[in-house]
Amino acid sequence: MPSTLETTENLTTDLQTIASDVVHRAVQGGASAAECVAREGDEFSTVVRLGQVETLKEAGSRSIGVRVFFGQRAASTYSSDFSTAGIERMLKSALELAKITSEDPFAGIPEAEKLGALSGDLDLYHEDVYSLAGPERIDYARRAEKAALDSDPRIKNSEGGSFDAATGRKVLANSHGFVGEYRRSYCSVAAVPIAQDDAGNMQRDYWYSVARSLSRLDPAEQVGKEAARRTLRRLGARKAKTAHVPVVLDPMVANSMLEHIFEGVNGDSVYRGASFLAGKLGQQIAGSNITVIDDGTMVGGFGTSPFDGEGIPTRRTVVVENGILKSYLLNTYTAKKLGLETTANASRGLAGTPGIGPGNYFLQAGAKTPQRIIGDIKDGLYVTEFLGMGVNLVTGDYSRGASGLWIVNGELAYPVEEITVAGNLKDIFNNISEIGSDLEFRGSVACPTIRIDGLTVGGE
Numbered sequence: 001m002p003s004t005l006e007t008t009e010n011l012t013t014d015l016q017t018i019a020s021d022v023v024h025r026a027v028q029g030g031a032s033a034a035e036c037v038a039r040e041g042d043e044f045s046t047v048v049r050l051g052q053v054e055t056l057k058e059a060g061s062r063s064i065g066v067r068v069f070f071g072q073r074a075a076s077t078y079s080s081d082f083s084t085a086g087i088e089r090m091l092k093s094a095l096e097l098a099k100i101t102s103e104d105p106f107a108g109i110p111e112a113e114k115l116g117a118l119s120g121d122l123d124l125y126h127e128d129v130y131s132l133a134g135p136e137r138i139d140y141a142r143r144a145e146k147a148a149l150d151s152d153p154r155i156k157n158s159e160g161g162s163f164d165a166a167t168g169r170k171v172l173a174n175s176h177g178f179v180g181e182y183r184r185s186y187c188s189v190a191a192v193p194i195a196q197d198d199a200g201n202m203q204r205d206y207w208y209s210v211a212r213s214l215s216r217l218d219p220a221e222q223v224g225k226e227a228a229r230r231t232l233r234r235l236g237a238r239k240a241k242t243a244h245v246p247v248v249l250d251p252m253v254a255n256s257m258l259e260h261i262f263e264g265v266n267g268d269s270v271y272r273g274a275s276f277l278a279g280k281l282g283q284q285i286a287g288s289n290i291t292v293i294d295d296g297t298m299v300g301g302f303g304t305s306p307f308d309g310e311g312i313p314t315r316r317t318v319v320v321e322n323g324i325l326k327s328y329l330l331n332t333y334t335a336k337k338l339g340l341e342t343t344a345n346a347s348r349g350l351a352g353t354p355g356i357g358p359g360n361y362f363l364q365a366g367a368k369t370p371q372r373i374i375g376d377i378k379d380g381l382y383v384t385e386f387l388g389m390g391v392n393l394v395t396g397d398y399s400r401g402a403s404g405l406w407i408v409n410g411e412l413a414y415p416v417e418e419i420t421v422a423g424n425l426k427d428i429f430n431n432i433s434e435i436g437s438d439l440e441f442r443g444s445v446a447c448p449t450i451r452i453d454g455l456t457v458g459g460e
Contacts (some may be wrong), residue, residue: 065350147224269333296359303444366435
């Protein structure tokens with residue numbers, strides 16, 4: 001009878017069977033433990049610029065990777081060749097490499113009793129993302145751009161309208177007998193218009209919608225009009241004077257502050273001592289109004305999955321509660337390094353040691369609308385874009401270029417640019433004085449509007 005690998009020549013064999021067989025063969029080859037990841041997916045993307053198709057891509061892919069252990073030595077390889085010979089080569093290379101790598105006392109796959117997957121429909125996959133014919137997908141992008149161009153005569157140009165769709169399937173198997181899989185889908189539409197004033201000065205901005213199902217995607221026209229509105233409000237931007245004023249962050253840029261906390265609680269950074277939050281568990285690291293949650297179990301979430309990159313069921317972890325650091329975010333490896341338990345945040349590609357990634361990671365919303373938060377400020381800055389990187393995660397020092405709108409007497413009065421926002425992350429998280437009610441997920445990380453006091457806005 002032919003082996004499973006011999007039947008992969010026709011590329012129709014079930015991925016679960018292939019992954020399980022690779023693990024079995026690794027153990028037969030002498031590995032003390034092994035795990036295999038197999039993926040397949042399809043993607044479509046198009047960009048329409050000034051009504052004409054500029055790029056069009058449609059592709060399918062299949063890939064597989066294996067990680068093997070000889071005691072505390074580990075190695076991994078991957079391939080997109082699913083032929084018998086291709087998989088044999090991949091496996092042989094991993095087994096040979098593992099014998100000559102250095103030992104790592106923390107290496108290994110999770111204990112069998114920790115493995116598993118969430119049950120029930122997590123609402124991650126919808127076939128309708130591919131329900132439109134090719135011309136209709138292109139038209140979706142064209143309509144978004146046209147709505148932006150038609151909204152105002154000052155919209156003179158465009159970097160394009162786009163439509164993307166993708167579906168994917170992931171299988172994970174390991175030598176403890178775990179075999180799990182899930183499918184995901186998403187689609188998106190975006191527009192990037194360019195506006196020009198009478199003096200010839202130009203500004204650009206963008207807007208987009210993303211969803212797991214085409215039925216939940218915002219209409220193309222709505223996306224285009226919002227992109228135009230955001231672009232037009234930047235015309236006539238001026239420099240601001242250096243000042244110590246309240247700073248309000250639009251949700252699109254407030255995300256970056258939340259990402260800095262993520263980087264600070266990332267187990268890799270913590271055990272290396274490369275985080276300003278290392279050694280801070282149980283301590284007050286933010287204002288009492290700050291609660292940050294990582295939840296990989298949210299139905300339909302962009303960061304949701306039934307299990308993490310190591311086969312451990314995803315979970316809800318309170319990272320910061322009322323300003324107190326409650327948990328780092330960990331995979332099995334970093335948990336062992338720190339003497340803690342994994343938080344099921346292992347993230348991995350096809351090969352290599354798993355990293356750490358977010359589930360649905362967010363700052364808990366407050367009660368005030370963004371309008372009320374802005375309305376309470378006599379003189380301040382509303383940031384719509386950060387530029388460059390000026391963040392030291394060891395010391396917390398923070399300085400980034402920014403642009404946005406100046407707040408005068410509770411109103412967004414005029415656009416500003418070529419300014420810097422500076423402070424220290426340790427102070428910033430303690431000085432978030434207001435949190436908006438406008439929490440919305442457009443990815444796996446989400447943050448509502450926030451107001452930060454005590455920052456220096458550098459300008460003229």
